[in-house]
Amino acid sequence: MSELNNENPVLIIGGGHSGVSAALEITEAVNKKVYIVEKKSYIGGRVLQMYKYFPKLCPPFCGFEINTKRIKSSADDNINFLVSSVVEEINKEKDGTGYIVKIRQKPQYINDNCTVCGECAKVCPEDRPNDFNYGMDTTKAIYMPALSTFPLKYSVDDNYCKFSSCKKCEEVCSYDAINLNAKENIIELKVSDIIFATGWKPYNVEKLENLGFGKFRNVITNVMMERLAADNGPTGGKIVRPSDNKEVTNVAFIQCAGSRNENHLPYCSAICCMASLKQALYLRDKNPASSPTIFYIDLRTPGRYENFLNKAQIDKNIKFNKGVVGKISEDHATGDLLLDVEDMLSGKKNKFRAEMVVLAAGMYPNIKDDLKEIKIGGDIKIDIDENGFIFNENYEGGIFSAGVAKFPLDVYMSGQSATSAALSVIQHNAKL
Amino acid sequence: MKNTVVKTDNELVKYIKEVGESNFKKCFQCGTCSAVCPLSTEDRPFPRKEMIMAGWGMKEQLVSDLDPWLCYYCGECSKNCPRKAEPGELMMSLRRFLISAYDWTGISKLLYKSKYAEYIAILIVALGVLIEWAVLFGLHPAAGATLGQAVSPDKIDYYFDWPITVFLGVMLTSFIYNMFRKTVLSDAGVKIPLKLYFTEAWSLMFNFFTQYRYAKCDDSEGTSSKKLTEGKYNFWLTHLFLMISYVILFVGIVFFLDWFQNENSLPYLHIILFDYFASIGLIFGTVYFIVKRLTKKIERSKFSHHTDWMFVILLFLTGVTGVLLRASIVYNYSVSAIFYIYLVHLMILFPMLVIEVPFSKWSHLAYRPVAIYFANLKEKAKSLNNENAEIS
Numbered sequence: 163m164s165e166l167n168n169e170n171p172v173l174i175i176g177g178g179h180s181g182v183s184a185a186l187e188i189t190e191a192v193n194k195k196v197y198i199v200e201k202k203s204y205i206g207g208r209v210l211q212m213y214k215y216f217p218k219l220c221p222p223f224c225g226f227e228i229n230t231k232r233i234k235s236s237a238d239d240n241i242n243f244l245v246s247s248v249v250e251e252i253n254k255e256k257d258g259t260g261y262i263v264k265i266r267q268k269p270q271y272i273n274d275n276c277t278v279c280g281e282c283a284k285v286c287p288e289d290r291p292n293d294f295n296y297g298m299d300t301t302k303a304i305y306m307p308a309l310s311t312f313p314l315k316y317s318v319d320d321n322y323c324k325f326s327s328c329k330k331c332e333e334v335c336s337y338d339a340i341n342l343n344a345k346e347n348i349i350e351l352k353v354s355d356i357i358f359a360t361g362w363k364p365y366n367v368e369k370l371e372n373l374g375f376g377k378f379r380n381v382i383t384n385v386m387m388e389r390l391a392a393d394n395g396p397t398g399g400k401i402v403r404p405s406d407n408k409e410v411t412n413v414a415f416i417q418c419a420g421s422r423n424e425n426h427l428p429y430c431s432a433i434c435c436m437a438s439l440k441q442a443l444y445l446r447d448k449n450p451a452s453s454p455t456i457f458y459i460d461l462r463t464p465g466r467y468e469n470f471l472n473k474a475q476i477d478k479n480i481k482f483n484k485g486v487v488g489k490i491s492e493d494h495a496t497g498d499l500l501l502d503v504e505d506m507l508s509g510k511k512n513k514f515r516a517e518m519v520v521l522a523a524g525m526y527p528n529i530k531d532d533l534k535e536i537k538i539g540g541d542i543k544i545d546i547d548e549n550g551f552i553f554n555e556n557y558e559g560g561i562f563s564a565g566v567a568k569f570p571l572d573v574y575m576s577g578q579s580a581t582s583a584a585l586s587v588i589q590h591n592a593k594l
Numbered sequence: 595m596k597n598t599v600v601k602t603d604n605e606l607v608k609y610i611k612e613v614g615e616s617n618f619k620k621c622f623q624c625g626t627c628s629a630v631c632p633l634s635t636e637d638r639p640f641p642r643k644e645m646i647m648a649g650w651g652m653k654e655q656l657v658s659d660l661d662p663w664l665c666y667y668c669g670e671c672s673k674n675c676p677r678k679a680e681p682g683e684l685m686m687s688l689r690r691f692l693i694s695a696y697d698w699t700g701i702s703k704l705l706y707k708s709k710y711a712e713y714i715a716i717l718i719v720a721l722g723v724l725i726e727w728a729v730l731f732g733l734h735p736a737a738g739a740t741l742g743q744a745v746s747p748d749k750i751d752y753y754f755d756w757p758i759t760v761f762l763g764v765m766l767t768s769f770i771y772n773m774f775r776k777t778v779l780s781d782a783g784v785k786i787p788l789k790l791y792f793t794e795a796w797s798l799m800f801n802f803f804t805q806y807r808y809a810k811c812d813d814s815e816g817t818s819s820k821k822l823t824e825g826k827y828n829f830w831l832t833h834l835f836l837m838i839s840y841v842i843l844f845v846g847i848v849f850f851l852d853w854f855q856n857e858n859s860l861p862y863l864h865i866i867l868f869d870y871f872a873s874i875g876l877i878f879g880t881v882y883f884i885v886k887r888l889t890k891k892i893e894r895s896k897f898s899h900h901t902d903w904m905f906v907i908l909l910f911l912t913g914v915t916g917v918l919l920r921a922s923i924v925y926n927y928s929v930s931a932i933f934y935i936y937l938v939h940l941m942i943l944f945p946m947l948v949i950e951v952p953f954s955k956w957s958h959l960a961y962r963p964v965a966i967y968f969a970n971l972k973e974k975a976k977s978l979n980n981e982n983a984e985i986s
Contacts, residue, residue, distance in 0.1 A: 372630065372674060418624070423676035459624040485642075488629025488674065504628040504639050511628055511639035 167591040170260050171195035173353040175249055178207025179573055180565025180580045181359035182229050187584035189240040194591065196241055197351060199265055203246045203317040204307045207361055211294060211385065213392040213444065215573045216436060222310060230312045243313065244349065253539040260354040267347040275339035276315035278306060282331035282340060290322040295389045299396035304331050309394045355560035355587045358552055360532055362566035364523035365420035365427055373419060375521055378492040379405040380499055383523040384437050391444040401448055403518040405497040411452040413445055414501055414516035416487050418459055421524030429549050432570035434522035435462045439474045441520065446477055455481040457503060490519060525570045527551050560590045603651040610648050613706045614687025615897040616680040621645040627671035627681040632813035633664060641671055641681040648684055657695050657776050662688040663965030668811035669893020683897050690899065693957050696769040702953040709900035719945040726753060727937050735933040744929055745936055747852045754940065755848045758947055765952035766960050773961065778968050786975040797970045802963040805834050836879025837959065839872040854920060873917050880910035905955040908946040915939035
């Protein structure tokens with residue numbers, strides 16, 4: 163193998179499954195440092211919020227945990243994490259050998275002494291909505307972000323913490339792990355390459371006014387459904403509806419909530435059909451009396467995923483309705499939802515009653531909004547397509563993308579795209 | 595399910611594309627449009643099926659379809675269409691197609707396809723009126739003649755009003771019969787008992803005089819009075835006002851023409867009904883729709899075909915020249931001034947009647963209520979058949 167230019171590290175923006183995978187692939191293959199900049203206080207991103215994910219339907223504990231194990235066994239400080247951090251500026255190095263990056267890291271109130279004993283949260287008087295569970299429950303202002311948080315420590319939500327007027331947690335901590343006076347850091351790095359692994363967020367389905375999300379409590383999104391089904395979720399894995407905590411049996415899944423819609427997201431989000439099929443099976447597994455119905459335009463289950471569709475279709479209690487829902491109204495007395503929909507195969511239109519509605523929210527690329535926040539030097543070329551994905555990789559410049567920053571992908575394919583980005587970085591740094 | 599061979603017609607697809615601005619070829623059959631439609635029923639929802647029928651050029655199915663007439667272009671489908679395929683506009687295009695399909699002369703098709711054909715047709719009729727007028731009354735009023743002598747109401751009746759009434763009546767009746775044949779008789783699955791034609795006749799009258807389906811376009815919660823004050827019925831009420839005004843004036847002119855040519859000792863009713871109510875309705879209504887079509891703020895006025903413009907402009911000009919003519923009589927203008935205003939009025943009125951009524955946009959006035967009547971007949975007959983089947 164030719165020699166590698168390893169003077170400067172690689173910057174990976176985003177510490178989700180793709181970013182972490184790319185970091186591991188680079189550091190395990192060659193002697194090069196990487197920096198992962200993660201907005202949240204932990205790495206793992208959306209994968210941690212899944213109950214189970216494809217292709218093997220494993221929970222994050224058997225999936226993403228492998229990555230954290232690989233991180234732990236990697237050579238010292240080859241992978242560096244900057245959590246609670248955002249990239250603020252990217253400029254070209256004057257000699258053309260890479261980029262100067264300015265990163266702002268929020269105050270690190272908790273240091274590595276933390277043993278996650280939990281005494282601090284017990285005394286904390288402030289509650290905050292739990293974003294990990296999409297606001298379906300609350301935590302204290304000092305909290306453990308997720309069960310398998312890495313780096314393993316508590317976090318402080320500075321929107322809710324009362325700081326100097328309270329300080330109860332600081333007083334109770336017997337490991338000297340809390341410092342509420344911590345200040346933010348500005349970090350400047352010189353990097354050779356940049357991988358955008360900025361991931362996605364569910365499309366803001368409130369914009370689909372006809373479907374009543376935000377108006378009717380029992381209309382939820384597919385990502386919320388993952389949390390409802392998860393054993394470490396707000397309901398301990400019981401699929402109940404928000405309005406009255408009733409265990410639901412008759413659930414409507416509405417496909418293409420935002421996706422394939424020129425008024426919203428014109429593209430197919432690629433994962434929602436599989437997600438709804440999977441979630442219909444959650445419901446069937448957890449409650450034999452349940453009967454989910456999937457409302458679709460067409461079911462997109464590429465390649466071997468077709469087998470998964472067959473599995474769902476064999477179950478006679480899972481119903482399929484060709485024809486999407488035009489409008490949802492609420493039966494105020496029961497909290498049930500009434501769906502206006504055409505069953506295309508019979509050619510009849512009907513009002514379908516459901517106890518809960520799950521909207522298959524499309525994938526919206528974070529990078530679309532993130533790029534507005536980052537100051538990028540005018541001579542740096544980042545090709546964004548009309549939907550906000552980074553499509554054309556800048557090989558000469560060493561700017562690559564992985565995961566949903568590239569286009570809508572599932573976890574498995576995100577891993578592949580991360581490997582591809584890692585290989586591109588290595589090739590870019592090979593001294594010929 | 596019965597296997598049927600669907601015959602498709604590419605020329606028809608092209609024609610439908612030509613007579614409107616729907617992107618129906620973009621449709622991916624998601625069913626949003628039928629689901630959000632406030633007017634379509636559970637048994638035969640539209641316009642999703644029309645989108646695919648148009649996309650494939652399924653002529654037989656399209657010609658026998660009454661649903662385009664049951665659509666009032668509320669616009670919910672177009673607003674919510676994820677492909678921006680404009681299903682509402684497709685239903686409009688299909689109404690244009692149906693008008694040309696019921697018309698056995700082929701004139702409608704020509705007028706819808708080419709705006710120049712329409713201009714020429716209108717000029718020909720206007721010229722015909724001029725020639726007929728010249729033969730009957732000359733090109734100048736005789737010196738010293740009264741209006742009654744210069745333009746005899748009897749002659750207008752004999753040579754203009756009554757022939758046109760008979761012509762329009764014959765044309766429309768034959769077209770409606772054609773429509774009946776294609777939409778009701780062609781449907782072998784439905785046999786309509788004779789009695790139903792009479793018991794369902796109320797729906798014909800009711801829908802003609804109320805255009806009530808417009809009110810159903812807004813299916814949001816809320817009382818009718820609230821919707822009225824919020825202006826949600828404005829389009830419907832203006833449309834109704836215009837239509838009633840038109841009917842009043844048409845009937846008045848054909849049967850009571852001498853009232854219009856007489857400036858004094860008129861029945862009070864005449865002044866209220868013709869000079870005020872109907873004149874205001876005609877001019878206010880046409881101006882309202884012209885403004886809507888220019889501003890394009892609501893779905894149903896977003897696209898305007900040349901026949902839409904021609905109809906509303908001719909109607910407006912008919913109204914303006916009519917009011918001018920009437921004013922010139924009431925305020926005793928010179929006979930020669932009235933003579934020319936009268937001629938101009940007829941040269942606009944007659945093209946409007948001859949071209950628009952049987953062959954173009956006006957005909958929806960007849961086809962809409964008739965289609966609702968036919969649809970009711972079919973639906974009732976079907977439920978009767980089902981009941982009978984259950985009994986036996």
